Amino acid sequence: MPAHHMAVLGITAVEEEVYRLLLRSPGAELSEVHVLSRQEPIVLDAAVRRLRELHVLREDGGKVWPHTPDVVVNRLAQQRLEELYHAIRTLSDLRPIVDSLTLESSERSPDAEHAPVERLIGLPAIRERLDELAFFARSEILACEPYDALTPENIESARPLDLRCLRRGVVVRNLVRASAVADDMCTVSKDETGARQVGTALRTYRRYISELIRILGAENRAHAALLARERGWI
Structure with missing residues (x-):
């Protein structure tokens, strides 16, 4: 045959x-x-x-x-x-299946569906729930960070979820404390500083950035930075 x-x-x-x-x-x-x-x-x-x-x-x-x-x-x-x-x-819409299975779960609280706040105890439970929420996100994620500074462990845990969402075109917005903005990991050089460091004109520098965003297929600079790091460019 x-x-x-x-x-x-x-x-x-x-x-x-x-x-x-x-x-x-x-x-x-x-x-x-x-x-x-x-x-x-x-x-x-x-x-x-x-x-x-x-x-x-x-x-x-x-x-x-x-x-x-x-x-x-x-x-x-x-x-x-x-x-x-x-x-x-x-x-792309698995929520009906999840809801149907949740109704069969013995761990489901009778009032869990209508509770205004979902209480989670322990970091593993929180991260597991964040993973579930990130999976179902379709357009935008709004998060509030309680830290003064992100630890390497926090970043390592959050990066896969953020990348998964960004690849699908989901917008990720984080609300952080004012003290966290001063952390070295949150500082971003201005275009003037970047242009000076690479020894080029400001307009040329911005054109390079725009071209990189286009090549990476990113939505914005933050998205481009994540994709560039994923490819090992930075």
């Missing part, structure tokens, strides 16, 4: 064998197909029936005719893409 090339189009190995057989012998009678394919009658009949439903072949006067490969492949590809698009749309 030839290699199973049509699997990506949703066609089984037996169905592909039948189609290839009919391409070599168009207009064959179904009884001849049974002899040539050497498949079990029930298996072959099921394959022919499905190929007919998919408009891969047609029967006329007791004979079976295949549609041309360009028509068949394009039609099957379009149908397969529609199925994948439907699956993607379903996967």
Whole structure:
């Protein structure tokens, strides 16, 4: 049997064998197909029936005719893409599934759904909940940081979540304490300083920055910095 090339189009190995057989012998009678394919009658009949439903072949006067490969492949590809698009749309909104499963959870508090504040105890529980919330975020994340300065551990924990959201185009905004802004990790050099450090004009420096943002496919400078660090550029 030839290699199973049509699997990506949703066609089984037996169905592909039948189609290839009919391409070599168009207009064959179904009884001849049974002899040539050497498949079990029930298996072959099921394959022919499905190929007919998919408009891969047609029967006329007791004979079976295949549609041309360009028509068949394009039609099957379009149908397969529609199925994948439907699956993607379903996967992009998993909240109904989560809600349904949550109703079955014995750990669910009767008033948890309507509670104005969700109380979490312990850092592991907080980080686990943040991971869940980041997964379902679609447009924007608003967060309030209680720290005076972020520790390396905080950054290591937050970076994967931030990158995951930024890659999907989710805007991340953090409200921090005034004392945190003075931390060395939060300071950002002005364009004038940056231009002076690389020895170029301010306008040229800004043009370089804009080009880097475009190359990285970033939404803004902060996003570009994260992507550049991920690629090992900085």
